[in-house]
Amino acid sequence: MAAVVRRADVEVGTELPPQTSRVTRADLVRYAGASGDFNVIHWNERVATEVGLPGVIAHGMLTAGLAARAVTAWAGDPGALVEYSVRFSRPVVVPDDGVGAEVVVAGRVAALLDDGRVRVDLTVTSGGEKVLSLARAVVQL
Amino acid sequence: MALDPGLVGRSYPPSVVYEVGREKIAEFARALGDDDPVYRDTEAARAAGHPDVVAPPTFAIVLSLGAGNVVLEDPDVAIDYSRVVHGEQKFVHHRPIRAGDRLVATASIEAVRSVAGNDMLTTRVDLATEDGEPVCRTSAMLVARGA
Numbered sequence: 001m002a003a004v005v006r007r008a009d010v011e012v013g014t015e016l017p018p019q020t021s022r023v024t025r026a027d028l029v030r031y032a033g034a035s036g037d038f039n040v041i042h043w044n045e046r047v048a049t050e051v052g053l054p055g056v057i058a059h060g061m062l063t064a065g066l067a068a069r070a071v072t073a074w075a076g077d078p079g080a081l082v083e084y085s086v087r088f089s090r091p092v093v094v095p096d097d098g099v100g101a102e103v104v105v106a107g108r109v110a111a112l113l114d115d116g117r118v119r120v121d122l123t124v125t126s127g128g129e130k131v132l133s134l135a136r137a138v139v140q141l
Numbered sequence: 142m143a144l145d146p147g148l149v150g151r152s153y154p155p156s157v158v159y160e161v162g163r164e165k166i167a168e169f170a171r172a173l174g175d176d177d178p179v180y181r182d183t184e185a186a187r188a189a190g191h192p193d194v195v196a197p198p199t200f201a202i203v204l205s206l207g208a209g210n211v212v213l214e215d216p217d218v219a220i221d222y223s224r225v226v227h228g229e230q231k232f233v234h235h236r237p238i239r240a241g242d243r244l245v246a247t248a249s250i251e252a253v254r255s256v257a258g259n260d261m262l263t264t265r266v267d268l269a270t271e272d273g274e275p276v277c278r279t280s281a282m283l284v285a286r287g288a
Contacts, residue, residue, distance in 0.1 A: 021174060034165075034172035035203055060227045065173045065199040072198065077189055078179060078237055081198045085231035134229075 004076025007141040016107035019070040024100035031062045057091035070105040083138035092126045144253040152249040163240035195237035205266040205279040208246035229282035258287030
């Protein structure tokens, strides 16, 4: 296994190709089944609002998974992502309007580490607001 | 009620074996809208240097979610699950999870904190093959919002 991007091709500040995804209620149902996370706040508007949320929200790990996809697509190999950490700072509210919510992922190489590894810092937003903070990936190039 | 700092380091018995299925990997990749062939095509995975199809890096959550429940079910962990939100998540991969892996999950308590009436519980889950090869370490920080 090997990344397609080479260590010599990157420097601090190298940007990943931006990625925009759309998340609908159908995507939440699909992710619930795939992940086994059937928490009702991800599919039931009544319960979501009862517990004080603005509405049905996306699974944090769906958002984090979309952000990781931007890293593995750039690196060219899922095995290159050796460490990944996220903080869930704000929920992604997914309206039941057939259009859903947009999740925008931007990333840049923030540090060059030992052994051909680099740290990529991600900025993940929905509706212009940051939904993940301290989203970081260590990539083996 | 604040969590007891003495819980840090508590470890739970290993899970039963979870066999990673190629259809489950493909289903998970589809749910992320990821059409990378290394998640579904053995030949493509081999061409990329993997022995078989691999799972997306966040697939480990499928195992760690279930394994982490043993902590929340511990009567000594006084946490109101209805008020819990996922605060942080971390993965450290020793190698990618792949189809056919027979994995065992071992949960432990990594940290407990109380900040401004909120309890924070960090659960660690170590994934290894049944032969003991380490595959992935996950940490989930859960926040129980104060009533």
